[in-house]
Amino acid sequence: MSFSLGFVDEENMSMFTDLYELTMCASYFDNKRFEAATFDLFIRRLPPNRSYFLFAGLEQVLLFLEKVRFKEEHIDFLKKQGFKDEFLDYLRNFKFTGEVWSIPEGTIVFPNESLIRVTAPIIEAQLIETFILNTVNLQTTIATKASRVVSAAKGRPVIEFGLRREHGTDAGMKVARCSYMAGCNGTSNVLAGMKYGIPTFGTMAHSFVMLFEREIDSFRAFVKTFPDKSTLLIDTFDDIKGAEKAAIVAKELEERGFKLGGVRLDSGDLAELSKKVRELLDRNGLKYVKIFASGDLDEYKVEELLIEGAKIDAFGVGTKMGTSEDRPYVDIIYKLCERMNEKGEFSPIMKLSKGKATLPGRKQVFRFKDERSNFVKDVIALEDEKINGEPLLVKVMEKGKIVYDLPSLEEIRKRALENLSKLPEKYKKLKGAPRYPVELSLRLKKLMKELRGKLKKVEVLNPT
Amino acid sequence: MSFSLGFVDEENMSMFTDLYELTMCASYFDNKRFEAATFDLFIRRLPPNRSYFLFAGLEQVLLFLEKVRFKEEHIDFLKKQGFKDEFLDYLRNFKFTGEVWSIPEGTIVFPNESLIRVTAPIIEAQLIETFILNTVNLQTTIATKASRVVSAAKGRPVIEFGLRREHGTDAGMKVARCSYMAGCNGTSNVLAGMKYGIPTFGTMAHSFVMLFEREIDSFRAFVKTFPDKSTLLIDTFDDIKGAEKAAIVAKELEERGFKLGGVRLDSGDLAELSKKVRELLDRNGLKYVKIFASGDLDEYKVEELLIEGAKIDAFGVGTKMGTSEDRPYVDIIYKLCERMNEKGEFSPIMKLSKGKATLPGRKQVFRFKDERSNFVKDVIALEDEKINGEPLLVKVMEKGKIVYDLPSLEEIRKRALENLSKLPEKYKKLKGAPRYPVELSLRLKKLMKELRGKLKKVEVLNPT
Numbered sequence A, B: 001m002s003f004s005l006g007f008v009d010e011e012n013m014s015m016f017t018d019l020y021e022l023t024m025c026a027s028y029f030d031n032k033r034f035e036a037a038t039f040d041l042f043i044r045r046l047p048p049n050r051s052y053f054l055f056a057g058l059e060q061v062l063l064f065l066e067k068v069r070f071k072e073e074h075i076d077f078l079k080k081q082g083f084k085d086e087f088l089d090y091l092r093n094f095k096f097t098g099e100v101w102s103i104p105e106g107t108i109v110f111p112n113e114s115l116i117r118v119t120a121p122i123i124e125a126q127l128i129e130t131f132i133l134n135t136v137n138l139q140t141t142i143a144t145k146a147s148r149v150v151s152a153a154k155g156r157p158v159i160e161f162g163l164r165r166e167h168g169t170d171a172g173m174k175v176a177r178c179s180y181m182a183g184c185n186g187t188s189n190v191l192a193g194m195k196y197g198i199p200t201f202g203t204m205a206h207s208f209v210m211l212f213e214r215e216i217d218s219f220r221a222f223v224k225t226f227p228d229k230s231t232l233l234i235d236t237f238d239d240i241k242g243a244e245k246a247a248i249v250a251k252e253l254e255e256r257g258f259k260l261g262g263v264r265l266d267s268g269d270l271a272e273l274s275k276k277v278r279e280l281l282d283r284n285g286l287k288y289v290k291i292f293a294s295g296d297l298d299e300y301k302v303e304e305l306l307i308e309g310a311k312i313d314a315f316g317v318g319t320k321m322g323t324s325e326d327r328p329y330v331d332i333i334y335k336l337c338e339r340m341n342e343k344g345e346f347s348p349i350m351k352l353s354k355g356k357a358t359l360p361g362r363k364q365v366f367r368f369k370d371e372r373s374n375f376v377k378d379v380i381a382l383e384d385e386k387i388n389g390e391p392l393l394v395k396v397m398e399k400g401k402i403v404y405d406l407p408s409l410e411e412i413r414k415r416a417l418e419n420l421s422k423l424p425e426k427y428k429k430l431k432g433a434p435r436y437p438v439e440l441s442l443r444l445k446k447l448m449k450e451l452r453g454k455l456k457k458v459e460v461l462n463p464t
Helices: A010-015 A019-030 A058-067 A072-080 A085-092 A122-127 A129-152 A168-181 A190-196 A206-211 A215-225 A239-255 A270-283 A299-307 A409-422 A442-461 B010-015 B019-030 B058-067 B072-080 B085-092 B122-127 B129-152 B168-181 B190-196 B206-211 B215-225 B239-255 B270-283 B299-307 B409-422 B442-461
Strands: A036-043 A099-102 A116-121 A158-160 A231-233 A262-265 A290-293 A314-317 A332-340 A346-348 A363-369 A375-382 A394-398 A438-440 B036-043 B099-102 B116-121 B158-160 B231-233 B262-265 B290-293 B314-317 B332-340 B346-348 B363-369 B375-382 B394-398 B438-440
Touching: A010 A058, A010 A072, A010 B190, A019 A085, A019 A122, A019 B190, A019 B206, A019 B215, A036 A122, A036 A129, A036 B206, A058 A099, A058 A129, A058 A394, A072 A085, A072 B190, A116 A122, A116 A129, A122 B206, A129 A158, A129 A168, A129 A299, A129 A332, A129 A409, A129 B168, A158 A168, A168 A190, A168 A409, A168 B129, A168 B168, A190 B010, A190 B019, A190 B072, A206 A215, A206 A231, A206 B019, A206 B036, A206 B122, A206 B332, A215 A231, A215 A239, A215 B019, A231 A239, A239 A262, A239 A270, A262 A270, A270 A290, A270 A299, A332 B206, A375 A442, A438 A442, B010 B058, B010 B072, B019 B085, B019 B122, B036 B122, B036 B129, B058 B099, B058 B129, B058 B394, B072 B085, B116 B122, B116 B129, B129 B158, B129 B168, B129 B299, B129 B332, B129 B409, B158 B168, B168 B190, B168 B409, B206 B215, B206 B231, B215 B231, B215 B239, B231 B239, B239 B262, B239 B270, B262 B270, B270 B290, B270 B299, B375 B442, B438 B442
Parallel strands: A158 A314, A231 A262, A262 A290, A290 A314, A375 A438, B158 B314, B231 B262, B262 B290, B290 B314, B375 B438
Antiparallel strands: A036 A116, A036 A332, A099 A116, A099 A394, A332 A346, A363 A375, B036 B116, B036 B332, B099 B116, B099 B394, B332 B346, B363 B375
């Protein structure tokens, strides 16, 4: 084995999969099981303190499905792992040819709702599972977390600052994307700025202050380079003394016709300090200088700071948002819900595992809204049911080709902010929010009862 | 902006950085600050329930440092962001030319110990910060978590199964690498098997069972393809009935001269079920069939299962290990600790921020061991101090070139297991472990006192 940066590229993403996807597919192949089947991507339950999810990751799923292929290098490796030649020949020509329905990115969703629904020959539908779960789990986890931080900041800008502690390079990019989608105003991640067009922000680090003989020298040096947009970090030695020096430098800038952008607090009691610093700046005629706060922030801390009357104009939120620290995943799964039988008809199926039963059949999610378009309740129903609400799943892929106008990140962000504004406030409480009503249609409930009875009979009472 | 899978490659890793690294460097450049400086990478404190860290990520840091460059596309983007031409010319020719010392990967380390020490012209040393933090944070977080799971399993194999909920593609690769390093026996990640040579494992999913008319048909189909190494998932409908069917299939396999590998439990009360399934298998003369357990496992759950007498032979551990769920990051930072002054001499520096003060100067970490090589205590000292213990930091890079025989993953794993075996048991308790002693040398303490006094005087008492 050679030494490696370990980055995954488009060429290798087919192999970014759990081995069992390949062993199952080899066995489907071996047993000549090529019938179509439908899988549902959904989230099993709400994590503690979450009351909704902001769905994200569809764009990468669709690009993956269009492009996923196996190369000779992969085939060689799999051969050495004991896979048979016939199956490997199949993989050589593998393409995804199925149909996909999905809820659009930036939509608020709830547990058990089908987010992405894949219908394809069983081997194709199975083989793509791991990548889909991986990218939607990360992006939905982060978009949801970030939307809570944005909500807690009550209109004040939030900048995503977590690149250094997000989980690797791919997470660094996706977190910037999803937190911007969820309402953050920008990111510190320069590559995300370049690739996704997200506004980038940056101030200075303690090292910059420390490299100079005196703190005030570092401030003067920095504003020399960026006279019109500097934010000075003032807590390296003493916040208040740092603020005094920043005020002096701001006055020097005024004489040159420039204005200091802001000061940054990164440690200590941010509520208390921000009030003192605000007072100091105002006293010096520097009402326009913004106070920017960072340091171990999350939605709970932001809410608390604002309740304490902190004089903070914008927040830099890093690690805890970028890793979704209090819950770094969602219980997302990808489950078989129907298969084609010998007659060529689709028949619904379900799983009974304790605490992990699934909803059978091909489903649609209907959203009910009031006269002001506020969300009232959702109903999960079978696809062909006539239900009054707005159907959320739309067709996004046909015969393996994207048949959906992929929205830009700005458009997805717009949808997310619109969705968040239409979710009644009570559901956005950071803790102890009530449960948003999600009902199952009568037909779906009836189907589940029937199947449960039949499966119990066949698999449990009379199993062999 | 175009639509994107958002993967980061070697070509773009220079831009995978916080904007402030670039703004600071632009200002260093503008202010003609080219002097050398030294930065320390270290972890500020132990997270709850952690008593040590398993250091990981050096290989990727060194490969990054050797290869990081800026391309014209990057320069163009930065120009649009307002960076000046002179600085951009500097970036066009940017190379890392510094000296790096590091503790080897797979070493047990503690808070405040220098893990990687970088000495280079200030712009170079600053610009590389974000990537280093990103990769070492992820890998050290996961290696540490995984070592706890392995320790809790008390010699039973642990397979890393978390790919679907790890944070993106890069995390998927690095988690496989670091959990293997920490003692896991393999991964479900096929690409990690191919790129890193890690043994891969896979069983079957519920969908495989559900696709067939009857559960037992799915078992027969699977062992047809893999007669010598199948593990059957038995909880899709009812664990015990599933086990009965697996026993029948095992007997059928015996007649063909094969042996069933194992059965997998993935839900319910794993301790209780495993005992019943073990009894059932033994009763059928299937003592050789292993019981494999998975489903929401982590070190706490594994320890609990074994205390309850679970009859489990191996564990598949996924999401909670692969995201380090109870603490998805370490408080890792990269701090300036000395700078070259006008006379060309290095002088130590420190930061005083509340609760975030740093250790000044170029340091070495010395480990004291008893006669059986068990770890007794560490001492953090200035580099040129004569201390009796074993120095942990070694030179790994000189003038921007790797001068260190990069160990293979197997070698790193060996070091990690050796280190873990030499850390006294009491420090490996999953909760409430005592603090391993890490002392500061007298000279270092004296230096800190002096600097603190001087900085208080200059920056706080008489600040401007």
